[in-house]
Amino acid sequence: MTRSSFADVDCGVAQAVEQLGDKWTVVILRSAFHGIRRFDEFSEHLGIAAKVLADRLAKLVDAGILYKQKVEDDGRAVEYKLTQKGLDTYPMIIFLNDWAERWLGNSKGPRIEVVERKTGRPIRPVHVLAENGKVLSAYDTFMRNGPSGSEVLNRSQRIVARRRGNDLR
Amino acid sequence: MTRSSFADVDCGVAQAVEQLGDKWTVVILRSAFHGIRRFDEFSEHLGIAAKVLADRLAKLVDAGILYKQKVEDDGRAVEYKLTQKGLDTYPMIIFLNDWAERWLGNSKGPRIEVVERKTGRPIRPVHVLAENGKVLSAYDTFMRNGPSGSEVLNRSQRIVARRRGNDLR
DNA sequence: CTATTTTACTTTCTTTAAGAAAGTTACATG
DNA sequence: CATGTAACTTTCTTAAAGAAAGTAAAATAG
Structure with a gap:
């Protein structure tokens, strides 16, 4: 992907995607949940190019999703571990x-x-669940502006209204 | 992203990422859940280059996540709608x-x-929930091979065992 | 019924990122 | 003290993204 930053898009999904929405990023996280921690371990487990791995690990650390920890009894080694933000994925x-x-x-x-x-x-x-714990499909819910509002939602609503046929189906 | 196909990787996450793990793909789906359906609507809502939009819509249709429907009373127009597979995202x-x-x-x-x-x-x-409905963190679960087994899981377990320190933390 | 718009793309061209391979640096081990 | 290892970085090529303009078929306006 080339220079398409969603960082300033006023939408939670877009902002999450900015930090998580890359193929390698997701499989790196998966490997992290499998207990993989070191550069060469990710490299071996994923078959990823070293340059790309270094780039993604740096971005994940920048984003506070992984943190870098020196290994006690080996001055060379570092380990990449999930922060709470990372564990929450x-x-x-x-x-x-x-x-x-x-x-x-x-x-x-x-x-x-x-x-x-x-x-x-x-x-x-x-699943997506109702307050009472029942499983909900997309049709069973709708989205509205919250306290801080979303221009992205407003715009989609305007676009959809223009065409009419407001259901998802 | 350049030619990194996870289609043959023996891991559910990798295969899902192959179909869903792209920034534009995810925000296209979000817009679809907002009721956006047409090429120009996606284009306006997302500010995406037409070439990239055409490519992603085609891939989503190929993957059976969206389907393409001709609009009754306009011979030019088509609508991209979520299939059940798409709604399930x-x-x-x-x-x-x-x-x-x-x-x-x-x-x-x-x-x-x-x-x-x-x-x-x-x-x-x-959230991730236990059978009894309680919220679980990553630490509260572990992964093991199911009926059809995962070489990816086996390999990660071997890598982690080699280093020891088998907890996620 | 001809001219203009609209819808849904496609083409062309430039820039950026991915991927492969080899190289580097600091530390560790035999 | 020579070799090995961990974690990258550099270099080079190829593929995809992004911007802008173009196209074809159908619809609408005058």
Whole structure:
């Protein structure tokens, strides 16, 4: 991708995408959740070009998603670990895995099972839930401006209204 | 991004990223959830180069995430709409919005509120949940091979074991 | 019924980033 | 003290992004 910064776009999704919306970034995070920490480990696990890996790790550190920690008893080594902000991307990783198994999976069942450590039981699929816990589809919700408003939402509403046919379908 | 196909990588996240892991793709989906449907609407809403938009829409249609529908009473117009596979990406969009508000937001509160259509009440944040509905962090879970196994998971486990220090922290 | 607009792209050209391979630096190990 | 290792950086080529202009078919205006 070439110079398309969403950093100033007045929309949460755009801003999140600015920090997370790159193929390598997402698989780097996945590897981090698998316990991968070091430059050469990411390199081996992902088969990524060193230049690109260095670039992405630096961006993730800049964004506060990973932090860099010197390894006690080896003056050369550093480890890249997930910050709280990084750990908080876990639902996205789990969701992508769920979605892929549902829509791109083979018939032999899931490749990976994510289980609760304490009980060894599978977790729930990641869903959008109502206040009362019921699963919601996109049709069951709508978006409105919150306290700080979104010009992006306003503009989409104007565009859609111009054409009419305001449902998603 | 240049020629890095994850299509053959034996990992759900990688395969999902192959179809969804591009900045423009994600904001196109967001706009679709806002009701945007036509080429020029996406173009206006996103400020994306026409070439790139045409490319991404074609890929989304190929992937079965959008479908193309001729408009009844205008022989020129087509509309791009979300398939079920596309509608199923909704948790990702909501998650990205949540995550951005938490980690990149201003102090004035959220830009957008997503509410249940039926009740007008806000939805829950997107989380990873245990079977019993409790919110789980990455630390509370682990991943193991499922019925069809993942070489990617095996390799990461081997890499991590070689170094030891098997926790995420 | 001809001229202008509109819709949905496509083409061309330049700039930027990805990818492969080799090189570098500081520290560690035999 | 020579070799190895960890974490990059440099160099070079190729592919994709972005800007701008162009095109074809259908619709609308006068």
